[in-house]
Amino acid sequence: MKKVMLCLILVIVTILPLSVNAVRNDQTILIEEYMEKAIQEYQIPGVSLAIIKDGEIMFQENWGIQSDGSRVTTDTLFTLGSVSKPLTSLAIMRLVEQGEIELDHSIDTYLPTFTYHKNDYKNDITIRDLLAHTSGISSFEGLKISELKLRGEDSINEAVEKLNNVKLNHEPGEVHQYSPANYLLLASIIEHITNKTFSEYMESEIFSTLDMNNTVSNYEAALDLEYQPGFQSWFGRPIKSENFFDDSGVPYGYIASTSNDMLKYIDFLLEGGELLTDQYFELYTSPQVWRKEDMYYGLGWRISTKKNDEFFFHGGETPDSRAELFINRQKNYGFILLTNKNNFSEVLHTFYIREGIKTILEDNRMPDIPKSNYQMQWITLIVTCALAILILFNLFRLKRKVIIHVKYWNMVAVLSVILSISLIPILTYLFDAPWRTIYSFAPDTAIFIRILVGILAFYGITSLIIINVKRRKRV
Template identity: 55%
Template sequence: MKKYKIPGASLAIVQDGKLIYQEGFGEQSNGAPVTKDTMFTIGSVSKPITSLAIMKLVDDGRVDLDQEISQYLPHFHYRKDSSYQEVTIRQLLTHTSGISSYDGMVLADRNLRGEDAIATAVQELSGVSLNHEPGEVHEYSPANYLLLAKVIENVSYQSFTTFMDDEIFKRIGMYRTVSNYRDAEELGYQPGFQTWFGKPIKSKGFMDDSGAPYGYMVSTSDDISRFIRFMLDGGGGLLSEKTFSMYTSPQVHRKEDMYYGYGWRISANADDSYYFHGGETPDSRSELFINPNGNYGFILLTNKNNFSEVHSTIWMRDGIKKILENGTMPEVKPVNHHLQWIVCSITVFIFLLCVWNISRLRTKAAIKKRVWIFIGSLSLLLAIGIIPLLSYFFSTPWHSINLYAPDIAFIIKLLVGTFTLNGVLLLMISLLKRNEARH
């Protein structure tokens, strides 16, 4: 935590059905100490919990994994090639629906609130075009789990929040786990921190009710330790043995021995098999890890995030795994902020270059006005195009960059402002010089 400048964290470890370690470290954004009951947004660790709800409906005979989603979502439509098959529930679970990551992120992190938040987001997603034939390509997208939440609502005739509370959280004993901002606030949830050049800055507080099924559930290490015990017990009392086996089985090959299942990332290595999922929101990161062969699992919750620090909690997760399995302390790898400094250096260089150009242009009696008008026009075009180009290059909407890398987004805005100012001033001075030359 000291190395990565993480203000607060909570860790719980379960082995052989018992809680063998539980500790809170550091502080929350309001200065209160982190404890086992401190609430964190858990990011994509929400996905295996949403998947569990779907598998509960499968076990009850109310949902068929290979049924077309149109049977459950009659008002949701998508565009596809005429040769494509229809999207099924199974494909939503495994992120093979054909809906792109970008289209999912456009609707993610919207700060929508209330019981209608999921329905509103699904309505806005309606009409999306499939990028691939359903079932052919694994492309991780929040949209898949948003649609699964709406399936849960339509099949159960309840809000997603009510179903999760009654059928999942309470039955596992997760009484401080919620799926909407109102309930989280009542239980004392505090926003986390965003990172600016490695320094944690208190977040303004960001939580999207429509994002609960894929990334905005709120929980504690104590509650998720109960979920881990439930998983190590084989889902008893909630899922049949057959359905639980499906729930934790590998489905889509990703690389080497790694697969994606129904909301789980899975290692199918015979000597090192486990399932896990990481998660992030703009101001938190989490890591859930379960090793059924070793009969242990753990949850790590932290209250800081930035895109450039994505590996920090992954290294912490791998370190905890190594300590538990081998009894050895791994090296704590450093996190750098090279990307921020590179973007900052480029912005400063462009700013100084613009000042030099304007200074040269003002002091020259005779100018090649076409050259300077071209440079000014090019600056304005760069100002207009730099953000769309970055979004295209990283396949990420600008609002996501703004939330998950606020320091980089701020520097880019300064760069846009520099190009704009440079373009406007060069064109103005060139036109004034041309008028002076005429007179």
């Protein structure tokens, strides 16, 4: 009997690892095939993907090129977009654990020179409010001070000065409004408390501790590591972008890292480490404000509390890059996806890829790849062309007419001029974003909108001139 039991145990011990390895090999093949199809479908020039599962690197691969033509490697630098926020939050939580910051203290305690208008709201903005985007500072106000391309050690202070005297539009602590301003203020608080620049603090206290030696938080350091700007998208086609790197935007969008370094951060997120004790790590990854269904926003994280599907993650984008960081501690895996192309109309592409990788790792099956959709660009282009043809036709008719209905043609001309003046303000209101943001993240659509404005203005002014000339001739 003992021999039979020993044989059974030996068989289990031998076969189980083989079956686990077989599953992993299958998943690796699926991921490779899936990524190649997704990259081709979404026309992404350069990609780096790294996955940790059960304490080991189960997959790490790179595809394509940077904007200078060099190959993407595991040490290629990508801007992280809003994946920067969890790293900034980690720095804050470290200071909280050290007793330098209290989560529920007013920011006035740490930034006495920064002022904001409460608009009769009662609560002060707290550190927790900034982390969870419940400060009452609107998304629009935050975007006004983003993508400014400020450079140098004083860039964060410069941006905070531009934000000074901002008006709140909600009671602090009550409404989630995703705003870059919140993490800009957190970076300024770090600078005031530590007497270091944000970049210096992140380097000495966060990146060095995690052995993330190729992760940087300022433009000069990025250049030293041969950082290359990414690509913007025109109808899906990648076009090399101008350099958008913004030192003042580092705490919420412009930390730059590599897949090798992000693996070390993922390992910390899965296993813990010396940066935070278990108590503060739990707080760091805890849900704070409800968003929808089982989704919450935490202290720099998007969090799913769905039963049997709990995870935390964050996506990120700059005008020329997109990233996805995903962590599932229950199922003991995490991954980082770094890409070097972006457009507002392509915001779902890396989301689809992220969900595809999740499906392969959890269900061991090949997911579908949704098709690209450039409907927004095509609609804008068609409207622009149709309007141009219509206006040329109307101007031709107006010029040839001997007798015209002056009031009617004047009204149409004036309305065209008014629409040309008000079109961009209307769009910024509808998208709840400044024009600079729209132009940075959707340059193809923005160009067509500018052409539309020019066409409307040209039609209105030209029509008024023709009407005036005809009126004089009649007199």
